[in-house]
Amino acid sequence: MKEMLDTFRALADETRLRILKLLETGELCVCDITAALDMVQPKVSFHLKVLKNAGLLRDKKCGKWMHYELDISHILKRIVILTALEGIPDDISKKDRERLEYFLKNKHEGAFKDCVAPIENNGKGTKVK
Amino acid sequence: MKEMLDTFRALADETRLRILKLLETGELCVCDITAALDMVQPKVSFHLKVLKNAGLLRDKKCGKWMHYELDISHILKRIVILTALEGIPDDISKKDRERLEYFLKNKHEGAFKDCVAPIENNGKGTKVK
DNA sequence: AAATCATATAAAATTTATTTTATATATTAT
DNA sequence: ATAATATATAAAATAAATTTTATATGATTT
Numbered sequence: 089m090k091e092m093l094d095t096f097r098a099l100a101d102e103t104r105l106r107i108l109k110l111l112e113t114g115e116l117c118v119c120d121i122t123a124a125l126d127m128v129q130p131k132v133s134f135h136l137k138v139l140k141n142a143g144l145l146r147d148k149k150c151g152k153w154m155h156y157e158l159d160i161s162h163i164l165k166r167i168v169i170l171t172a173l174e175g176i177p178d179d180i181s182k183k184d185r186e187r188l189e190y191f192l193k194n195k196h197e198g199a200f201k202d203c204v205a206p207i208e209n210n211g212k213g214t215k216v217k
Numbered sequence: 218m219k220e221m222l223d224t225f226r227a228l229a230d231e232t233r234l235r236i237l238k239l240l241e242t243g244e245l246c247v248c249d250i251t252a253a254l255d256m257v258q259p260k261v262s263f264h265l266k267v268l269k270n271a272g273l274l275r276d277k278k279c280g281k282w283m284h285y286e287l288d289i290s291h292i293l294k295r296i297v298i299l300t301a302l303e304g305i306p307d308d309i310s311k312k313d314r315e316r317l318e319y320f321l322k323n324k325h326e327g328a329f330k331d332c333v334a335p336i337e338n339n340g341k342g343t344k345v346k
Numbered sequence: 347a348a349a350t351c352a353t354a355t356a357a358a359a360t361t362t363a364t365t366t367t368a369t370a371t372a373t374t375a376t
Numbered sequence: 377a378t379a380a381t382a383t384a385t386a387a388a389a390t391a392a393a394t395t396t397t398a399t400a401t402g403a404t405t406t
Contacts, residue, residue, distance in 0.1 A: 089231060089234065092234070093229060093230070093231060093234070096225055096228040096229040097229040097393090099225040099229075100222060100225040100226040100228075100229040101222070101393090101394085102218060102222060103394095105218065105221070105222070117352080117353090118352070118353060118354090119351090119352065119353085122352095128395085128396075128397090129352080129353070129354090130353090130354075130355080130395085130396075130397085130398095131394080131395060131396080132353095133353065133354060133355080134354095134355095134394075134395080135394090137354085137355095138393095151352090151403065151404075152351065152352050152353080152402075152403040152404060153351095153352065153353085153403095154352075154353060154354090180218060226363095230363090230364090232364095246382080246383090247382070247383060247384090248381090248382065248383085257365085257366075257367090258382080258383070258384090259365085259366075259367080259368095259383090259384075259385080260364085260365060260366080261383095262383065262384060262385080263364075263365080263384095263385095264364090266384085266385095267363095280373065280374075280382095281372070281373040281374060281381065281382050281383080282373095282381095282382065282383085283382075283383060283384090
């Protein structure tokens with residue numbers, strides 16, 4: 089039951105649903121998401137951590153950036169995620185995506201160049217070194 | 218998004234998942250659920266209200282009893298409910314059901330005799346008279 | 347090597363959710 | 377009519393989650 093609860097708790101927040109929606113089309117770094125949602129960075133990091141601990145996201149280090157992406161390894165989680173994404177109306181997620189596109193245009197080049205292997209998630213929010 | 222969030226928030230609680238699991242096999246009154254979960258009645262009423270406001274339950278008055286049952290009218294909700302129920306391990310829900318069976322055996326007869334039509338749910342927790 | 351950038355985390359402040367306790371209302375039983 | 381039962385709700389107490397603010401760490405650029 090614990091894992092189930094973590095999943096539902098992770099999905100029970102507007103900010104986190106918006107993050108999942110943004111990641112629908114592929115991985116993004118924290119600053120991308122921060123720009124898209126127009127929020128302060130520690131807040132975004134907090135929510136990313138909740139999603140990661142629930143097993144809904146995976147992260148990987150890319151130079152000084154940390155990339156996050158959906159983890160749809162379990163069919164159960166996938167159903168829940170898709171159900172969640174289905175319910176997000178266009179007017180909110182559209183604005184998020186517009187801010188993201190604008191940010192990406194002005195973003196310094198050289199990003200994405202030296203990504204390392206995904207960091208394993210031990211389910212407790214602490215990285216395995 | 219509001220409705221989606223209400224649904225996930227409603228599912229993000231162990232007590233409420235246990236209630237949904239109990240209602241899987243049919244409607245029950247508040248005292249049945251209270252006995253099964255071994256909790257105080259106002260607590261159970263509180264959680265029933267959360268579930269009802271999220272549109273996951275319907276209620277109907279049966280004499281002095283108030284019966285609650287799953288509302289699986291929307292396919293989306295149904296998927297989420299089923300996903301939730303799937304994840305509840307047997308050892309917890311089995312105990313709940315044992316207490317329920319015991320309570321039902323000793324319950325005064327005459328229940329279920331004069332149920333009235335389901336009370337309409339306006340989505341805000343207040344009954345439509 | 348110093349400055350800058352991206353991110354995480356810790357602590358405090360705030361908000362939201364849950365639980366408890368007491369009580370009110372309606373229904374049924376005596 | 378009175379007592380007992382089933383439930384809801386309100387208020388207070390408690391607990392949990394979120395947000396803010398400040399700061400630390402590691403990577404990159406200059």
